[in-house]
Amino acid sequence: MKCPFCNHSEDKVVDSRESKEGDAIRRRRECLSCERRFTTYERIDEVPYMVIKKDGRREKFDRQKVLGGLLKACEKRPIGMARLSEVVNQVESKVSDSPDREISTIEIGEFLMDSLRDMDKIAYVRFASVYRDFQDEEAFFNELKNLMRHKLP
Numbered sequence: 001m002k003c004p005f006c007n008h009s010e011d012k013v014v015d016s017r018e019s020k021e022g023d024a025i026r027r028r029r030e031c032l033s034c035e036r037r038f039t040t041y042e043r044i045d046e047v048p049y050m051v052i053k054k055d056g057r058r059e060k061f062d063r064q065k066v067l068g069g070l071l072k073a074c075e076k077r078p079i080g081m082a083r084l085s086e087v088v089n090q091v092e093s094k095v096s097d098s099p100d101r102e103i104s105t106i107e108i109g110e111f112l113m114d115s116l117r118d119m120d121k122i123a124y125v126r127f128a129s130v131y132r133d134f135q136d137e138e139a140f141f142n143e144l145k146n147l148m149r150h151k152l153p
């Protein structure tokens with residue numbers, strides 16, 4: 001941190017405390033060269049997690065949107081909210097672990113389909129029918145055939 005008075009780059013922190021709003025840390029510093037004091041504020045740099053859509057657009061990651069899609073697929077199925085929340089947490093971890101803080105909807109969709117395939121076949125088919133946007137019954141039937149090949153042990 002450069003001193004605003006003499007531009008010296010070394011200082012010591014004399015006092016630290018949280019701001020009244022709780023969104024920053026206020027630090028009193030003393031320059032080691034001119035010994036004058038100054039105040040700095042430290043804030044969290046909030047770079048949002050982004051989702052890359054199929055058409056290339058980017059939008060903020062919305063946890064509720066992912067959960068909503070899962071809830072629709074799992075409607076009237078014996079899958080608890082805790083399990084769905086765990087899947088959404090795993091998706092969120094994938095985004096936060098990414099060095100770019102970005103993930104494509106394709107990666108999210110494939111991960112969710114893999115999770116649903118292991119959880120509940122009916123929920124998987126429901127989700128796949130929307131995610132894969134089946135245009136006819138043949139595409140839907142092919143997905144069912146693939147699902148039958150990958151039966152649970």
